[in-house]
Amino acid sequence: MDNLAEHSDRTPTPIVAIDGTTIRRIREAKRLTQLYVASVVGVTTDTISRWENNRYPSVKRDNAEKLAQALEVSLEDILRREEAAEDAPAEVAPPEPPPRRRLRLAVILLLAGAAILGIMFFRGAAPGLKAERTLPPYSAPGQILPVRVKVERPAEGGSGFILKERIPAGWRFVSANPPVTGEAGVREIKWLIPPGAGTMTISYTLMSPRETPLRTAADFGGEVVRSDERGTRREPVAGAARVTVAGIHWADVNGDGRIDDNEIMPAYYLTEEMKGLGLDWKTIETIWASTGYTWNDKLKTFEVVR
Template sequence: MDEHRISRGGVPMVKINGRKIRELREAQNLTQLYMATTVEVTTDTISRWENRRYPSIKKANALKLAEALQVELAEILDEEEKTSQPPVNMAEKVPAASAAPEITPPTAALGSRKKPLALIAAIGIGIIIAALWWWQSPYMNPRISAQRILPAHSVPGRPFPVLLRIKNTGHAPLSFILREYIPAGAQVILAHSAAAVTVDKKTGSLKCLGRIKHGELTLGYVLKTGRSRTAVLKLHGTITSRRFGGRPQAITGNSEVKMLPFHWADKNMDNRIDDQEILAVYDDYSEVKGLKIDMDLIEDIWFGSGYSWNAKTGKFIIKP
């Protein structure tokens, strides 16, 4: 039986060993959510695969499963999925009895030996060079990092946006866990995201389980503080990938927001939002869908001649 079958739609299919997949996952303390995120399917699909409700799956998904479990594809295939070698035709191995041995002059034999040796040496050097290049390339040395982008200041009690820009310099996809530790008393308002983002009810920290291909992925949330905040709000977080032994790396970028009576979009704190400042808001924050930054208020301030902050009412007063 071939290692893979072809479905009616022409898609390569393989038979998997659900029990083996579950054992490998549990041995590595991996959750079905992690597997689903890595393979880009639902947790219900992972459960069905492990319980052999779908014994045959797409070979592309099986390869992703093997990569997530860090094993070869053959280790998660069903025992029936073994390639059978074609029988050897023994007649082809028996030399013809009538063929007379060819006699090669000594000088010709010496020259014929040198050519294969030179060719083998050249091929070997080429393989070594290619291996060194591959080892140093982004394919084998991917780097994942996270950078925080947030305003330099904000009004106490008013929400402001926070962006987390994740970057993968390698060409191989990487799964990651991002943790953002939120100060006590602050409220997180999540935006719509393709990654699994949740807020820990016990600690108030933000957790994200995702997978990134080559390039950048931007996540965002809105942080709302209480009115009696300290003068400076500090944030910190980490990003972790299994490729680096599970060692958390600190999120770089901005980490402090000063509590001042100026709107966060008013970068130069001149009590107005000018053309450059509103364009910066659109450029920096429009890439995250569902980020609630109150664009109506920002546009109203931009349309007006200025604004001021009323600490008693907790509202901005817009000048016509």
């Protein structure tokens, strides 16, 4: 009776089904001999051969674990498919997040996607151009006014660009350096600039209508247009955009009726830079050497005060 009870209390030895073909493939891939594997598991090489030939498809679990250890893989890697599937714990679906959490997650994913697209776009975008216009605050009726547009191009260069300048109504184009492309329009003048790098200055001169009433504002506008394989981009010209028509010389920046020492040097450099574009340096120098000037609106000319 005691022996019967002892046998009934014994736990059955766990048995698993191994895949002999997989075992052989792993052993040969790792360049392990049957003798080495047999010594680790504690069986004979004949047993290893029978396992690999699927002659003993079911083995004790502890032997299978030792075999997996010898092959340096997990136990599941050498079990038959159906055996591994039975031993594997069932996947439990994660609990569905509450509605508010789902909404928050959707917003985060949307923002992350937008950020990635933005990074891709800006990495792929060509460097832009920066253009800035400088012009005097005053211009007398019927007199020539200097205008400059400085364009900052990327140091690495790139494609060329088009500069378009919209001039005030009734004003007449005089000259430019570099020359304008094509015929100067009534309200727009254009330059087609070839590829290059670094800063480029485009200078031109205009003449305001003789009959323009004093204290009239004249507005400028413009844009830089650049086209390449990525498409066409337009950037507005920044900087000064308004001139007041008055009986004041353009070199008299503060409008006090004279050209002082602080104003003469910038006027000189600008006149030299724009030589050949119609600026009257002689009149500027004469006014500077005198005590001042007045504007004769009837004759549309400056009169020097001695």
